[in-house]
Amino acid sequence: MKFFNILALGIAMLCINATTLTAQQFDTYFADRTLRIDYIFSGNHTNQMIALNEYAEWDGWAGRRTNLDQLAVAGNGDITVRDAKTEKVIYRNSFSSLFQEWINDSTAVGAEQSYQFTLLVPMPLAEAEITVTLYDNRRLVQDSLSHHFNPKDILIRNFDRTEKTEAEYVWKGGDAKDVIDVAIVAEGYAEEDMELFMEDARRTCDILFNYEPYRSYRHKFNILAVKSVSKDSGVSIPRKDQWLSTATSSAFDTFYSDRYLTVKNLHGLHDRLAGLDYEHIIVLANTDTYGGGGIYNSYALTTAHHPLFPQVMVHEFGHSFAGLADEYFYDTPDAFTTEFYPADIEPWEKNITTLVDFGSKWEDMIPEGTPLPTTEGANRNDCTTLGLYEGGGYQTKGVYRPTPTCRMRDNSSPAFCPVCQSAIEEVIRFHLE
Numbered sequence: 001m002k003f004f005n006i007l008a009l010g011i012a013m014l015c016i017n018a019t020t021l022t023a024q025q026f027d028t029y030f031a032d033r034t035l036r037i038d039y040i041f042s043g044n045h046t047n048q049m050i051a052l053n054e055y056a057e058w059d060g061w062a063g064r065r066t067n068l069d070q071l072a073v074a075g076n077g078d079i080t081v082r083d084a085k086t087e088k089v090i091y092r093n094s095f096s097s098l099f100q101e102w103i104n105d106s107t108a109v110g111a112e113q114s115y116q117f118t119l120l121v122p123m124p125l126a127e128a129e130i131t132v133t134l135y136d137n138r139r140l141v142q143d144s145l146s147h148h149f150n151p152k153d154i155l156i157r158n159f160d161r162t163e164k165t166e167a168e169y170v171w172k173g174g175d176a177k178d179v180i181d182v183a184i185v186a187e188g189y190a191e192e193d194m195e196l197f198m199e200d201a202r203r204t205c206d207i208l209f210n211y212e213p214y215r216s217y218r219h220k221f222n223i224l225a226v227k228s229v230s231k232d233s234g235v236s237i238p239r240k241d242q243w244l245s246t247a248t249s250s251a252f253d254t255f256y257s258d259r260y261l262t263v264k265n266l267h268g269l270h271d272r273l274a275g276l277d278y279e280h281i282i283v284l285a286n287t288d289t290y291g292g293g294g295i296y297n298s299y300a301l302t303t304a305h306h307p308l309f310p311q312v313m314v315h316e317f318g319h320s321f322a323g324l325a326d327e328y329f330y331d332t333p334d335a336f337t338t339e340f341y342p343a344d345i346e347p348w349e350k351n352i353t354t355l356v357d358f359g360s361k362w363e364d365m366i367p368e369g370t371p372l373p374t375t376e377g378a379n380r381n382d383c384t385t386l387g388l389y390e391g392g393g394y395q396t397k398g399v400y401r402p403t404p405t406c407r408m409r410d411n412s413s414p415a416f417c418p419v420c421q422s423a424i425e426e427v428i429r430f431h432l433e
């Protein structure tokens with residue numbers, strides 16, 4: 001549904017090759033500790049800047065220990081950690097950010113703003129060079145920052161002895177270092193709402209594992225319910241002049257869009273999680289107002305008490321966990337003049353194509369004899385008949401999707417399309433194998 005504006009940038013690449021740093025090599029370069037790096041992304045429509053804000057650390061690393069120097073998908077930004085002495089790449093990860101969405105939004109024209117961002121990397125044993133780069137929708141560098149990191153720096157904020165937010169597993173597949181660790185964070189739940197939060201967290205877990213491929217891989221996940229207490233019940237709705245004191249300070253009306261609920265205070269969100277074992281985040285908002293958002297390798301946010309919660313939660317986690325694109329589009333031809341996906345650039349997201357490099361997408365999954373492009377049949381809930389359907393990524397023309405509908409297109413779709421299922425499975429395996 002139409003409440004988030006995830007950007008579509010770049011060229012798809014899953015580069016697993018013979019030089020991949022394996023789990024066996026993790027201990028050569030990293031301690032079993034987490035290094036959190038807080039950044040500020042700032043700028044305007046034409047100029048962007050990345051600045052380092054602060055380092056933090058704590059015991060344990062819940063992130064992946066394999067494919068350390070590779071990316072699952074390109075993302076709209078990436079981080080690279082190099083050993084300072086040898087310049088060898090020892091860790092990479094990709095992400096997208098709300099800041100990059102904002103600079104392409106009409107509210108950014110003539111404005112200057114800053115956005116918080118946070119990345120987690122395994123703690124390097126030796127001094128390192130860390131580079132963060134943001135890309136625009138033509139894959140051109142918006143800004144890149146390299147900073148030297150010394151693990152002995154006394155200014156790294158240490159969370160080892162800080163009191164952690166109370167947390168409880170609602171699903172445990174294994175030890176944090178062996179599985180994918182998802183934290184469900186309570187947002188807008190007051191002290192007296194915590195039982196309700198635990199019910200909502202268990203329900204979130206059940207819903208997620210009702211979908212393939214999560215169901216088949218459920219033993220490779222940990223789901224941790226994080227009981228971050230809010231002073232108020234509910235979340236902030238600016239258009240109603242409703243401002244509440246909540247654990248992660250989320251608010252609706254992001255970029256003045258009613259249904260776009262986001263967290264801008266990302267450093268604060270990660271403070272709630274400090275010291276816990278987490279690598280992916282679902283913020284659960286205690287409200288029945290419709291909305292949410294999902295940003296690749298940053299977080300998913302959904303509203304727990306709207307009737308469409310199950311569909312929306314799984315959709316948003318599709319963005320934040322697997323970097324899937326929205327397969328919906330706007331029916332009115334001039335509803336959006338912004339070109340999210342330039343015609344001459346293949347998007348990095350696996351579930352849409354501009355046909356620039358269709359061979360790298362689902363071309364080989366389409367049954368022989370299928371007419372391309374493909375026309376939709378009468379079944380509006382068909383999420384299995386693979387083809388090349390025009391419309392996707394907010395655009396009626398020039399962007400194609402794999403099936404008539406999908407969890408990434410419509411709330412009435414019963415499942416993810418086969419292309420999204422395979423993309424999610426690849427991300428799961430990238431974390432583990």
Ligand SMILES: [Zn+2]
Pocket residue numbers: 327351402405406407408416417418419420421
């Ligand atoms: Zn799909």
